[in-house]
Structures are given as C-alpha cells and as structure tokens.
Amino acid sequence: MGVLNVTPDSFSDGGLVASVDVAVARAAELHRAGADIIDVGGESTRPGAAPVSPDEERRRVLPVLRELQPLGMVLSLDSRRAEVVEPALDVGIDLVNDVDGFRSSAMQRLLPRLVAEGQGLCVMHMQGSPSTMQASPHYADVCGEVYGFLRGQAEMLEAAGVDPQSVLLDPGFGFGKTYTHNQTLFRGLSSAAQGPHAILVGVSRKRMIAEAMGQPDSAPAQRDAASAVAAVLAAQSGASVLRVHDVAGTLAALRLAAALGAPV
Ligand code: HH2
Numbered sequence: 001m002g003v004l005n006v007t008p009d010s011f012s013d014g015g016l017v018a019s020v021d022v023a024v025a026r027a028a029e030l031h032r033a034g035a036d037i038i039d040v041g042g043e044s045t046r047p048g049a050a051p052v053s054p055d056e057e058r059r060r061v062l063p064v065l066r067e068l069q070p071l072g073m074v075l076s077l078d079s080r081r082a083e084v085v086e087p088a089l090d091v092g093i094d095l096v097n098d099v100d101g102f103r104s105s106a107m108q109r110l111l112p113r114l115v116a117e118g119q120g121l122c123v124m125h126m127q128g129s130p131s132t133m134q135a136s137p138h139y140a141d142v143c144g145e146v147y148g149f150l151r152g153q154a155e156m157l158e159a160a161g162v163d164p165q166s167v168l169l170d171p172g173f174g175f176g177k178t179y180t181h182n183q184t185l186f187r188g189l190s191s192a193a194q195g196p197h198a199i200l201v202g203v204s205r206k207r208m209i210a211e212a213m214g215q216p217d218s219a220p221a222q223r224d225a226a227s228a229v230a231a232v233l234a235a236q237s238g239a240s241v242l243r244v245h246d247v248a249g250t251l252a253a254l255r256l257a258a259a260l261g262a263p264v
Contacts, residue, residue, distance in 0.1 A: 001037040001076065001243040002030030003204065006060045011046035012205040012220030012245060023064040024071075031073050033247040037095065040064055041078030045099050045126075045175070047134040054083040065091045076122070082106035089113065095120035095168075099175065101153050108160070115161040122168040122200055122241075123153045127176025137176045143188040146171050154197055168241055170200040174208060182208040186234070193238025201234040202243035203227065204250075220245075228253035235264040 004027050008015045017023045027038045042060035043052040052060075057079065068075055069092045076095035077088045082104065085096055089110075096114060098107060101123045114121060125146045127137055139145050150169040158164055169192070171185045186203070193199050203209055204227045205220040213226045224246040231242045231250045236257070244250045257264050 001039050001200070001241050002027075002033070002035030002247045003243060003245050004030065004038050004040045004064075005044070006040060006042050006064050007044045007052075009046075009049065010041070010044045014044060020063045020067055024067045027064075027068050027073060028071070030247050031071075034251045035247045037074045037076050037241070038068065039076040039078050039095075039097055039243060040068070041097075042084070043079065045080075045130040047130065047174070049130045051129075051131070054081050057081060057084045058087060062087055062091060065093060069093075076120070080104065080107070082110050085110060086113075089117065089119070093119070095122060097122040097124070099124045099126055099172065101125055101149065101172075102157060103153070108156075111157070111160040111162070118163070118166065120166050120168065121157060121162060122170055123150055123157070124170040124200075125149050125172040125175065130175075133176035137178055137181060139181060142177070142181045142184050143191075146185055147188065147192045150192075150197075151195065164196055165198075167197050168200040169195075169197045170202060170243075173201070173203045174206045179208055179211045183212075186230075186237075189234060189237035189239060193240075198240035199238060200241040200243060201231070201239040203230045203234070204242075204244040204246070224249050232257045232264060 005013050006017050006023050040061055042057040075093045076097050077093045078097045079085055080098050080100040154167050173182050205223045209223045209226050210216050210218045228250045232253050254264050
C-alpha cells in the first residue's frame, strides 16, 4: 500500500502534493513502483495534528479520487469521517481505512452500504485522538488491549454483515503508543497474524523507526532503508499489507529477503 497524502502538514510528505495533477502523478509513480493499493489521505493524523473540517477534507481528496478512479488502481481512502467516506463511495473506492477503527456511530451507520458494495475495511487502533494521543499513552497489557480491541471491532463488523475476508486489522503504530508499546505490539504481530483476519502494518518513516535506528532526530525521508527492513520483518511475522512511503525500496527489500531464503 503506497501512501498518498494530499495534505499540507503530513509528518513526512506534507505539502508535496499541492495540486490534483501532482497527486495523480505521484499515485502513478507509486503504482508503477509496485503498489497494489493507493491510500489517499486528506488529514494528517500525526501526533499533535489539529482536526481538519469535513469540507476541507472532501475538498482535498475527492478531486484526486475522481482523477484516479478511471485509471484502474485499487483505491483506499484514509479517513475517519463518514461525511468524507460517503461521497468517496459515490466516486468509487475499494477500501475504507479508518484510523478510528469504525468506532464512530456515523461510520457504523454507513455499514449497510459498505457491506452492499463489498468494500475492504481497515480497522486501526488509536488511543485518544491525534491532537493529544502522545501526551501519556497508558496500557496495562498493550497487546491484550490493542489486539483485543481489533478482534472486538472485527466481530462488530461481521455482525453487521461484513465478510471477514474484507477486514484488515492494524495495531496503529504510533497512535497513542510509546516506543516500548510499539515495540511490544510489533513483537506481537506473529501471534495476531494467526487469527482469521489479515493484518496491515504502517510503520514507514515513523518516529519508532528513527528510535530503533538510534537516530531519533533523523529526517523522515532518511528512514526509508530502516522502514524497508521493518516491512520485511512485518511480512515475516505474517502481515499481509504494508503501508509505506517508499514502495520501490520496500519491494526491493521484500524480494531480497525472499531470494536469500527468508520466507515472506
Ligand atoms: N499511519 C498514518 C496514517 N494513516 N492508516 C493506517 N491504517 N495505519 C497507519 O499506521 C497509518 C494510517 C500516519 O502516517 P502518514 O499518513 O504518513 O502521516 P500523516 O498522518 O501525518 O499524514
């Protein structure tokens, strides 16, 4: 899954996509590099980010989705707002990536339509909200709570008629988690991947990568090589979808791991 942020303030690529044309060119580049899914987002959810109005989010993503839709790419919309998802469904998307994990009642009211259209649904875990989530994340048992929440949301979706094969579960690295929480969750991936649902992992360029590299002050784009290693480790742990900024580098790393004998 290649990341396409149509935002002025995303933590690693904010402001890069300043027009619809640039967004389409970037999506085509991600697709050519081997991305199976393009994840279009119109709101930065980095720690400390202020929420964006639904109007503004729609203004950012809908024109881009309209241009991308006829090009035959698999499109994911990274949004936690039903008011943005609904018009995007009218344009034509394949996957709804909700960093709020389908907790909002407005998103739950959309479920009949999501089921009828056979949409893929990514349920992500977040403690708190982006503006405050890194203030003091706290868990008694981070794997139990996060993976348990994801299983519970999957059950809720399935009770509403969603096909289990359409569900992706994502522990939400960096969303209301300390470095140690992220590390523990990453180590818990292989056990989570034994369950009936596919797992999505998004660690690309995140602060946990910089910390694990021993270079906490590195610029996000300097974290691509280490992010590709993390993607290989996630795949080896059973993750099915890897949300990344550097698609070419990640695929090269995955191919290298497969060629040298490590199962991915
Ligand atoms: N991470 C980000 C955004 N959306 N969605 C899922 N399912 N999983 C993630 O880990 C995830 C996500 C944050 O990364 P990015 O989009 O690069 O930054 P920003 O939120 O600043 O736009």
